[in-house]
Amino acid sequence: MRTELVLLGKPVDLSRQSQRRSLVLWIYLAMAAVMAGLGWLDMWRTSGYYLVFLAAAVNHFLLGGYGRGGLVRPFSNTPPREAGVPSPLIPLGLYLRLTHVAPEGEWRSDERELSLRDRAHYQAYQWISGAVAVLWLVSGWATSKSATFPVLHLIAETVLYPAVLVTVVLMLTLPQAIMLWTEPDMAEFDPDFRD
């Protein structure tokens, strides 16, 4: 796991567990606020997709796990794919570049990080699979009873879609968030320390 992000050109030290936990909390608070805003806008009917893009951007710039950026090294443990074409966001990227260009091997997770990755996915998908099962049961029940109680159809329309959206966002971000949350303090681990 990386211990530093470069935000707007300034390095931000995230070697302390408390700092990483604050980051995770702020990310989810911001995403909840965006979700509430999109719900207010059009009940997520057309804007729901933007939440998924937002989760991908959060991964790219902050959490990591997929590709070159973010704190968590790529889950695949393979070199991040080089961009084949220049990004249309290059002018923005000049200001939002959050990680240094990874030297060869910097992307590689060692045995401890791989075990941390596997445990975080196990924990995350336990919750997510439970949520999916509940959603499936509730949606089946609401559909079967909607002829008798039309209000159920309305409730399902109102609640199930945002619940599915939240589940998708958690699928994309929760393993990294668990890793950042549970990794102990590393502030005292100076790489050049010899004594």
Place this chain on the structure above:
Amino acid sequence: MFKQYNYVNENTNSKAGPGESGIYNRIAVLRAERGVSRQQLAEALAVNYQTIGFLERGDYSPSLKLAFGLSEFFGLPVEAIFSTKPFQPLSEQVYGARTQG
């Protein structure tokens, strides 16, 4: 710096706990003795320097491969580096053996 020196001793101190792993080790002492940085040791073992820190703090139990890698790096048997029981301080071991002998 002083804080780091403290926990260099911590994992070899019989009064201190072995960290989350339940395994005591002498990695910090051996590394300090040889003047090797965490980064240098990490590069030699193909791990990240944080992992060396977690090993020293006793928060991580290495795989057999990594344990043997450490053993080879320091030129010592595995049981001289890792133990399930607290280590005696090295000075006590050396001088204790002399006075007994």
